Amino acid sequence: MSGFLLRRVLATIPVMGFVALFVFSLLYIAPGDPAAIIAGDQATPADVERIRAGLGLDRPYLVRFAEWLFRVLQGDLGTSIFTSLPVSDLIAQRIEPTLSLMVVTLILAIVTAVPLGVIAAWKANSFIDRAIMALSVLGFSVPVFVVGYLLAWIFSLKLDWLPVQGYTPLAKGFWPWLENLILPAVALGFIYIALIARITRATMMEVLQQDYVRTARAKGVSEKAILFLHALKNAAVPIVTVIGIGVALLIGGAVVTESVFAIPGLGRLTVDAILRRDYPVIQGVVLMFSFVYVLINLIVDVIYTLIDPRIRY
């Protein structure tokens, strides 16, 4: 077990290395002068010169990459052009709302999508199944901001049940915090729920045809126990995989959801950075999110071995 863990952790190092190299290289692949891109639109020629000197473009590419990587590993993601603050500080300031939104969405998606998928598989080809699957196609088709505006319009403007926009830190109480996150989480979770429900249904349908399910039925085990104890356990691996992979959707969607609901998180930071052409901030956010994504999928792989002892690497 510890051997597997070690190998799995070691295997993520080259992946992270390529991510870092890619994010670093983007600046140089892009057409145009890297120094001018970093300096942004309002820079004077002197600013550009200063940044060009700082980039050290005369030195070999891999040397520059190694130096940059070394700084990144020490937590130095560069300096924002617009605010002149370290990018790592900006990220630290904005991380709580984004993390809250993603955790609430994740929990909401899992507790709704898995039962929906199980029911759809159990009642395969029935009206309920068709309804759930139609909802899932809709989930893939309606973009997150459309769902967001629709929900905000119905539940905040027309019914006045929940706050329209904004964010309250968790420190100010659980309910005020959650109240602000419900609508964004539902909007962001819609596509995620569709994805998880679809995979749950597909794997459950396969598992429900197994002999041990028939045996369990024959010996009189209740349907609920068959579905949630016998079958779901054996369908867990693909479901957990897709929950891990789907986090990419959450990260991408969070950027937009925060814009719609005016949540001051990393998404807002990214959007502001785009409008101000503040490239170091964008680079830092992309790198950090990619690291989180790799980390989550590492955790997912470790969870496999816990839920399914048959898996040995």
Next chain:
Amino acid sequence: MSEPVSRPPGLVVAPELPDIIPQKTPRKGLLGFIIRNPAMAAGIFILGFMVFVAVFAPLLFTVDPTALAPSRRNRVPSELYWFGTDQLGRDIYSRVIYGARVSLMVGFGVAVLASIAGLMIGLVSGMVRWTDGIIMRIVDGMMSIPPILLAIALMALTRGSVGNVILAITLAEIPRVARLVRGVVLTLREQPYVEAAIAAGTRTPMVILRHILPNTLAPMIVQATYICASAMIVEAILSFIGAGIPPTVPSWGNIMADGRTLWQVRPHIVMFPAIFLSLTVLAVNLVGDGLRDILDPRMAKRI
């Protein structure tokens, strides 16, 4: 064929039995297709409608979608302005109709480019053993960057234009196609008919062209439709947050971005492009699901 065959004595051949199960004759033609695949038919119909709207945009009672008119700002939908006007007095109906052009161009453009590039990378990775390790590590790395963020980073580096948006989204989608194609190629190259072709001395390019490529097409076409759908959504997201198509070009994402500040009092500015975008993406997804059921029945059973 009917030559009498000499049989050993005593061997009796059973007479042919009449077919007791009546042959099901599936209804042919357009009506039959609609009955068998109602969802796909609906998808094709909506998609066809959107293509029609995009091609004939100037003829569909539209005005110049970029024409400003400060005197008629923020109108609600009326007989004169079907979808109302925005903060700058531009006619939203015309903008939405012209917006179909951008969305379809980006969707189809990304689907075609990502498929071609992903196909080539996947073929090389699957057929040329020593490249596989390198290519797959790069693909793993690229897939670790959430696609929307990758597109945002690329767009932050370049000037916003339809071409750049297509390229940025394509680059973010290529790894997924390459992965899929490689997987298919790896199973195909173990097939006896491929081994036979290689044993018979067929050159590698010919093996790829004649035996491998045709079999990768079905899963790839299905994948391409999903890429098309996702590219349309990503384009709208990029434009919405200001990292996509230049604001002067009417695209559904841009119209929604324009309506953002006023959405609490004028929700229709956001909702009309939203409806068009959602319907189009839904149509592409329905066509994709239908193609999957037709082209790849094994996958259809699983998902």
